[in-house]
Structures are given as C-alpha cells and as structure tokens.
Amino acid sequence: xxxxxxxWAGLLFGIGLILSSMTDxxxxxxxxxxxxxxxxxxxxxxxxxxxxxxxxxxxxxxxRRSLLGETVQxxxxxxxxxxxxVGSLVFxxxxxxxxxxxxxxxxxxxxxxxxxxxxxxxxxxxxGAYELLERRGAHGAPA
Amino acid sequence: MDxxxxxxxxxxxxxxxxxxxxxxxxxxxxxxxxxGVSGILGGLLRPANGETGWxxxxxxxxxxxxxxxxxxxxxPAAKVDADWLALLASGLLVGIGTRYGxxxxxxxxxxxxxxxxxxxxxxxxxxxxxxxxxxxxLRHVVDAGGA
Numbered sequence: 001x002x003x004x005x006x007x008w009a010g011l012l013f014g015i016g017l018i019l020s021s022m023t024d025x026x027x028x029x030x031x032x033x034x035x036x037x038x039x040x041x042x043x044x045x046x047x048x049x050x051x052x053x054x055x056x057x058x059x060x061x062x063x064r065r066s067l068l069g070e071t072v073q074x075x076x077x078x079x080x081x082x083x084x085x086v087g088s089l090v091f092x093x094x095x096x097x098x099x100x101x102x103x104x105x106x107x108x109x110x111x112x113x114x115x116x117x118x119x120x121x122x123x124x125x126x127x128g129a130y131e132l133l134e135r136r137g138a139h140g141a142p143a
Numbered sequence: 144m145d146x147x148x149x150x151x152x153x154x155x156x157x158x159x160x161x162x163x164x165x166x167x168x169x170x171x172x173x174x175x176x177x178x179g180v181s182g183i184l185g186g187l188l189r190p191a192n193g194e195t196g197w198x199x200x201x202x203x204x205x206x207x208x209x210x211x212x213x214x215x216x217x218x219p220a221a222k223v224d225a226d227w228l229a230l231l232a233s234g235l236l237v238g239i240g241t242r243y244g245x246x247x248x249x250x251x252x253x254x255x256x257x258x259x260x261x262x263x264x265x266x267x268x269x270x271x272x273x274x275x276x277x278x279x280x281l282r283h284v285v286d287a288g289g290a
Binding site for chain 2: 002003004005006007008009010011012013014015016017018019020021022023024025026027029030032033034035036037038039040041042044045046047048049050051052053054055056057059060061065066067068070071072073074075077078079080083084085086087088089090091092093094095096097098099100101102103105106107108109110111112114115116118119120121122123124125126127128129130131
C-alpha cells in the first residue's frame, strides 16, 4: 500500500510538472532571467504547490503516524549553517547553467531525448561523489 | 525587467503547482515522507531498511508521468540550450549541491516552505539567488560581451 501511494504521488507530481511546463528548461531559465523577458510562471507553480501542500503539513505536524501507520519523518534541524547555504548556492548555480532541477530531470528521463539523460548522469555522479566524501570523513556531520 | 506576457502561463502554472502540492501533501499524509526529489534519489545511494521500495515507486511515478500525460494531451515543448558538457557540469553541481544543502526545489522550495521551515526559506533564497546570478552572467555578460 505504501508503495502504491508513493507511485501515485510520483505520478501526480510528474503530471503537475509537465502541465506547468517545468519540464521545459527554456521555461525555467525564462524565470531565472530577471534582466531579460521575465516569465513569472515558475513563481506561480511554487505558490500553487505551497498552497496545496500547506494543509497536509499543518495536519502532519500534530501526528506521529501517517495514515498508513508510517512514522512521520520531518527534519528536526533548525540551524542555518554553511552546508545548507553553500550546498544550495552550488545547486542554484548548476540549475541556472542548464535549466534542469532533479524533479523535471527524472520526468524527462525516458521521454526527453539525450539532454536530460546527460544531466541525470552528471547528477547521479555528483550525488555519488557526495556519498564517497561523506563516508571518508567518518566523523563528519550527519546529512 | 520586462514581463514576458506572451509566454507567461499563469493558469497552467497554477494548476500544475496545485497538483505538485497535492502530491507532496499526499506523500506526507499517507507515507509520512517528504517529497524532495533529490533526497529520494540520493537516499537510494544510502540504502536503509524499508526505505528503498517507496523511493523507487515515487521515482517510477515521476518517470512514468509523461506516458500517462500523453493519453490526454501532447507533451509541452522542451528546449535545451546547453551543450553536452554544460549539461554534465550542471548535473554534477546539482547532484553535489542538493545533497550538501539537503534539498532542491521540491524538498526545500515546496515541502520545507510549506511547513514554515526557516532553513528551507534560506536554502530557497540561496539557490534562486545563485540561479538568477548564473543566468544573468551567461546571458547578459558573457553572451553580450561576445556579440
């Protein structure tokens, strides 16, 4: 059941990304290009997503168990530290370079030709490099 | 700044956004998990008991979405300007950055902000700021200088 729910959530999430054209890197870059012909669409996508997700997060906050009896796993970290900021800056730099972020890349993986595949390979290599670095630094901070 | 009214698509953006939010809210309410795509994908590289199946299912849903979508409508255009080297480099930065920063546009930008996390607000400001800066440099400094 939890597999089925996750599959359904992934499908719905993906359809939302396609419907809002967030799978088109040109559309994403048009939002990031403040000094050019600015397309605010991505901002509306985010606003809509926040609006729809907020009630669920308000409810889940007060629960220990999900509707399927799973533990509700919400992050407990509150400190705005260097890892968070530097990591996010690096991510944003890569995002601006091609217009793909992880969600749209996975959605485009099988349907979008060679470009999303190249991006995806780079992304998995980056995540793998992170894992190696983390494991080497044995007493490093938990992720 | 000029607003690109021709390509601005507020209604499909709103509808798509609401679906994304519903999906993220549903995953939390039913599975108790955050719908952060970089976290779900990256977590596969650090397998934990009982955490692999739902991750694969969510990613399969994402990857399968175009198939379902084309039953109703053709896929929207996708235009990629970056060459293969830029795509690989972009992916590498996104992979490393999202793992160090603990999230991406979905994890921090949607899920984190939906629960009012200040960390996610800071992360979102940082990745958006970097995105704005890189696109500005590429389009208005490098390209303008070369032309």
